[in-house]
Amino acid sequence: MGRSPCCEKEAGLKKGPWTPEEDQKLLAFIEQHGHGCWRSLPAKAGLRRCGKSCRLRWTNYLRPDIKRGKFTIQEEQTIIQLHALLGNRWSSIATHLPKRTDNEIKNYWNTHLKKRLAKMGIDPVTHKPRANAGASSGAGAGNNAGARYRAAAHLNHTEQWENARLEAEARLAREANLRALASTPVSPVNTPGAKVRVCFYYRARSS
Protein backbone atom coordinates (compact mmCIF):
# COMPACT_ATOMS: atom_id res chain seq x y z
CA MET A 1 0.00 0.00 0.00
CA GLY A 2 2.12 2.75 -1.26
CA ARG A 3 1.94 6.11 0.26
CA SER A 4 1.78 9.05 -1.95
CA PRO A 5 4.84 11.21 -1.70
CA CYS A 6 4.48 13.71 1.09
CA CYS A 7 5.11 16.56 -1.27
CA GLU A 8 3.07 16.12 -4.39
CA LYS A 9 4.65 17.40 -7.51
CA GLU A 10 2.36 20.36 -7.39
CA ALA A 11 2.84 22.89 -10.07
CA GLY A 12 4.68 25.97 -8.94
CA LEU A 13 6.09 24.43 -5.79
CA LYS A 14 9.52 25.87 -5.27
CA LYS A 15 12.58 23.84 -4.39
CA GLY A 16 16.19 24.63 -3.64
CA PRO A 17 17.80 27.27 -1.48
CA TRP A 18 15.60 29.55 0.55
CA THR A 19 15.62 33.27 -0.12
CA PRO A 20 15.71 35.82 2.70
CA GLU A 21 12.15 36.82 1.78
CA GLU A 22 10.92 33.25 2.21
CA ASP A 23 12.77 32.96 5.51
CA GLN A 24 11.15 36.16 6.66
CA LYS A 25 7.67 34.94 5.72
CA LEU A 26 8.14 31.61 7.46
CA LEU A 27 9.64 33.18 10.54
CA ALA A 28 6.94 35.81 10.79
CA PHE A 29 4.16 33.27 10.36
CA ILE A 30 5.52 30.86 12.96
CA GLU A 31 6.22 33.64 15.43
CA GLN A 32 2.63 34.76 15.11
CA HIS A 33 0.74 31.49 14.83
CA GLY A 34 3.14 28.71 15.68
CA HIS A 35 3.78 26.10 13.02
CA GLY A 36 0.69 24.01 13.69
CA CYS A 37 0.07 21.72 10.77
CA TRP A 38 3.09 21.84 8.51
CA ARG A 39 1.13 20.65 5.54
CA SER A 40 -1.16 23.63 5.52
CA LEU A 41 1.42 26.12 6.71
CA PRO A 42 2.90 27.13 3.33
CA ALA A 43 -0.46 28.24 1.95
CA LYS A 44 -1.29 30.18 5.08
CA ALA A 45 2.15 31.77 5.18
CA GLY A 46 2.07 32.61 1.52
CA LEU A 47 4.94 30.34 0.61
CA ARG A 48 5.22 28.23 -2.50
CA ARG A 49 6.99 25.42 -0.67
CA CYS A 50 5.88 22.05 0.59
CA GLY A 51 5.27 21.68 4.30
CA LYS A 52 8.17 19.38 4.69
CA SER A 53 10.54 21.92 3.22
CA CYS A 54 9.20 24.53 5.62
CA ARG A 55 9.61 22.23 8.60
CA LEU A 56 13.17 21.42 7.60
CA ARG A 57 14.04 25.05 7.10
CA TRP A 58 12.61 25.91 10.47
CA THR A 59 14.15 23.08 12.46
CA ASN A 60 17.55 23.23 10.80
CA TYR A 61 18.02 26.92 10.30
CA LEU A 62 15.43 29.41 11.48
CA ARG A 63 14.64 28.16 14.97
CA PRO A 64 15.77 30.85 17.39
CA ASP A 65 17.41 28.43 19.81
CA ILE A 66 19.93 27.11 17.34
CA LYS A 67 23.57 27.58 18.06
CA ARG A 68 25.57 27.97 14.91
CA GLY A 69 29.25 28.03 14.20
CA LYS A 70 32.13 25.85 15.26
CA PHE A 71 31.60 22.86 17.51
CA THR A 72 33.48 23.00 20.80
CA ILE A 73 35.84 20.24 21.90
CA GLN A 74 33.26 19.23 24.47
CA GLU A 75 30.55 18.98 21.86
CA GLU A 76 32.84 16.92 19.65
CA GLN A 77 33.56 14.53 22.50
CA THR A 78 29.88 14.21 23.27
CA ILE A 79 29.07 13.41 19.66
CA ILE A 80 31.78 10.79 19.46
CA GLN A 81 30.73 9.20 22.71
CA LEU A 82 27.10 9.12 21.78
CA HIS A 83 27.83 7.86 18.31
CA ALA A 84 29.75 4.99 19.84
CA LEU A 85 26.67 4.14 21.84
CA LEU A 86 23.86 4.96 19.48
CA GLY A 87 25.27 4.73 15.99
CA ASN A 88 23.82 7.02 13.38
CA ARG A 89 20.82 8.01 15.43
CA TRP A 90 21.40 11.68 14.91
CA SER A 91 18.17 12.86 16.40
CA SER A 92 18.94 10.99 19.61
CA ILE A 93 22.42 12.42 19.65
CA ALA A 94 20.99 15.87 19.03
CA THR A 95 18.81 15.64 22.14
CA HIS A 96 22.03 15.68 24.16
CA LEU A 97 23.25 18.77 22.34
CA PRO A 98 20.14 20.90 22.71
CA LYS A 99 21.25 23.80 20.57
CA ARG A 100 22.48 21.73 17.67
CA THR A 101 20.33 20.16 14.99
CA ASP A 102 20.54 16.54 13.96
CA ASN A 103 21.39 17.66 10.44
CA GLU A 104 24.26 19.78 11.66
CA ILE A 105 25.60 16.99 13.82
CA LYS A 106 25.29 14.53 10.98
CA ASN A 107 27.12 16.86 8.63
CA TYR A 108 29.82 17.54 11.19
CA TRP A 109 30.30 13.85 11.80
CA ASN A 110 30.54 13.03 8.12
CA THR A 111 32.85 15.87 7.22
CA HIS A 112 35.08 16.16 10.29
CA LEU A 113 34.81 13.62 13.06
CA LYS A 114 34.61 10.52 10.95
CA LYS A 115 37.77 11.43 9.12
CA ARG A 116 39.55 12.37 12.30
CA LEU A 117 38.75 9.03 13.90
CA ALA A 118 39.86 7.19 10.79
CA LYS A 119 43.15 9.09 10.87
CA MET A 120 43.63 7.97 14.45
CA GLY A 121 43.19 4.39 13.36
CA ILE A 122 39.76 4.07 14.91
CA ASP A 123 36.96 2.57 12.92
CA PRO A 124 34.30 5.29 12.84
CA VAL A 125 31.53 2.70 12.68
CA THR A 126 32.57 0.40 15.52
CA HIS A 127 34.73 2.92 17.39
CA LYS A 128 37.28 0.22 17.88
CA PRO A 129 40.90 0.27 16.75
CA ARG A 130 41.39 -0.90 13.23
CA ALA A 131 43.39 -4.13 12.84
CA ASN A 132 45.63 -2.52 10.26
CA ALA A 133 45.65 0.86 11.91
CA GLY A 134 48.44 3.08 10.71
CA ALA A 135 49.20 0.92 7.71
CA SER A 136 47.51 3.36 5.43
CA SER A 137 48.30 6.51 7.32
CA GLY A 138 51.12 7.42 5.03
CA ALA A 139 53.83 6.35 7.45
CA GLY A 140 57.29 6.17 6.02
CA ALA A 141 58.43 2.55 5.94
CA GLY A 142 61.84 3.07 7.42
CA ASN A 143 60.91 5.48 10.16
CA ASN A 144 60.83 3.30 13.29
CA ALA A 145 60.80 6.13 15.80
CA GLY A 146 57.89 7.68 14.00
CA ALA A 147 56.07 4.39 13.90
CA ARG A 148 56.63 3.87 17.62
CA TYR A 149 55.39 7.35 18.37
CA ARG A 150 52.29 6.82 16.27
CA ALA A 151 51.62 3.48 17.89
CA ALA A 152 51.89 5.01 21.34
CA ALA A 153 49.71 7.91 20.36
CA HIS A 154 47.20 5.54 18.89
CA LEU A 155 47.04 3.46 22.05
CA ASN A 156 46.67 6.63 24.04
CA HIS A 157 43.78 7.81 21.89
CA THR A 158 42.13 4.43 21.89
CA GLU A 159 42.29 4.35 25.64
CA GLN A 160 40.87 7.85 25.79
CA TRP A 161 37.95 7.05 23.55
CA GLU A 162 37.20 3.85 25.37
CA ASN A 163 37.14 5.67 28.68
CA ALA A 164 34.97 8.35 27.23
CA ARG A 165 32.61 5.75 25.84
CA LEU A 166 32.29 4.02 29.18
CA GLU A 167 31.69 7.33 30.89
CA ALA A 168 28.96 8.19 28.46
CA GLU A 169 27.40 4.78 28.88
CA ALA A 170 27.31 5.23 32.63
CA ARG A 171 25.91 8.71 32.30
CA LEU A 172 23.14 7.61 29.97
CA ALA A 173 22.26 4.75 32.29
CA ARG A 174 22.02 7.17 35.18
CA GLU A 175 19.83 9.50 33.16
CA ALA A 176 17.60 6.64 32.11
CA ASN A 177 17.18 5.58 35.73
CA LEU A 178 16.31 9.08 36.79
CA ARG A 179 13.75 9.35 34.03
CA ALA A 180 12.24 6.02 34.94
CA LEU A 181 11.97 7.11 38.55
CA ALA A 182 10.37 10.35 37.58
CA SER A 183 8.14 8.39 35.19
CA THR A 184 8.71 10.96 32.52
CA PRO A 185 8.39 9.90 28.90
CA VAL A 186 11.34 7.82 27.85
CA SER A 187 14.04 9.53 25.90
CA PRO A 188 14.50 8.78 22.23
CA VAL A 189 17.52 6.72 23.21
CA ASN A 190 15.32 4.14 24.83
CA THR A 191 12.18 4.63 22.85
CA PRO A 192 11.16 1.26 21.47
CA GLY A 193 10.06 2.87 18.27
CA ALA A 194 13.32 4.68 17.76
CA LYS A 195 14.78 3.77 14.48
CA VAL A 196 17.74 1.49 14.63
CA ARG A 197 19.19 1.95 11.27
CA VAL A 198 22.80 1.59 12.21
CA CYS A 199 24.03 0.56 8.85
CA PHE A 200 26.30 3.25 7.70
CA TYR A 201 27.09 4.41 4.30
CA TYR A 202 29.25 7.26 3.30
CA ARG A 203 29.19 8.43 -0.21
CA ALA A 204 32.64 8.08 -1.69
CA ARG A 205 33.34 11.11 -3.72
CA SER A 206 34.22 10.26 -7.23
CA SER A 207 37.59 11.67 -8.11
Next chain:
DNA sequence: AAGAATGGCAACCGCCGTGAA
Protein backbone atom coordinates in the same frame (compact mmCIF):
# COMPACT_ATOMS: atom_id res chain seq x y z
C1' DA B 1 45.60 33.37 -13.17
C1' DA B 2 42.84 29.53 -14.35
C1' DG B 3 41.00 25.17 -13.99
C1' DA B 4 40.51 20.98 -11.20
C1' DA B 5 39.83 18.82 -6.96
C1' DT B 6 38.07 18.75 -2.53
C1' DG B 7 35.47 20.35 1.51
C1' DG B 8 31.40 21.87 3.75
C1' DC B 9 26.74 22.39 4.34
C1' DA B 10 21.80 23.24 3.15
C1' DA B 11 18.22 20.89 1.36
C1' DC B 12 15.81 17.02 -0.82
C1' DC B 13 14.22 12.12 -0.99
C1' DG B 14 12.07 8.23 0.53
C1' DC B 15 11.00 5.28 4.26
C1' DC B 16 9.02 4.43 8.87
C1' DG B 17 6.17 4.98 13.14
C1' DT B 18 2.13 6.75 15.01
C1' DG B 19 -2.41 8.16 15.70
C1' DA B 20 -6.87 9.32 13.96
C1' DA B 21 -10.72 8.07 11.11
Next chain:
DNA sequence: ATTCACGGCGGTTGCCATTCT
Protein backbone atom coordinates in the same frame (compact mmCIF):
# COMPACT_ATOMS: atom_id res chain seq x y z
C1' DA C 1 -8.47 -4.31 11.48
C1' DT C 2 -7.33 -1.30 7.91
C1' DT C 3 -6.19 2.88 5.66
C1' DC C 4 -4.39 7.32 5.40
C1' DA C 5 -2.12 11.65 6.63
C1' DC C 6 1.39 13.54 8.98
C1' DG C 7 5.71 14.32 11.31
C1' DG C 8 10.14 12.72 11.86
C1' DC C 9 14.39 10.45 10.65
C1' DG C 10 18.63 9.07 8.22
C1' DG C 11 20.77 8.85 3.77
C1' DT C 12 22.04 11.27 -0.15
C1' DT C 13 22.65 14.98 -3.43
C1' DG C 14 23.89 19.39 -5.36
C1' DC C 15 25.96 23.66 -5.13
C1' DC C 16 29.06 27.10 -3.52
C1' DA C 17 33.56 28.11 -1.37
C1' DT C 18 38.11 27.08 -0.68
C1' DT C 19 42.40 24.91 -1.66
C1' DC C 20 45.54 22.80 -4.70
C1' DT C 21 48.10 22.16 -9.02
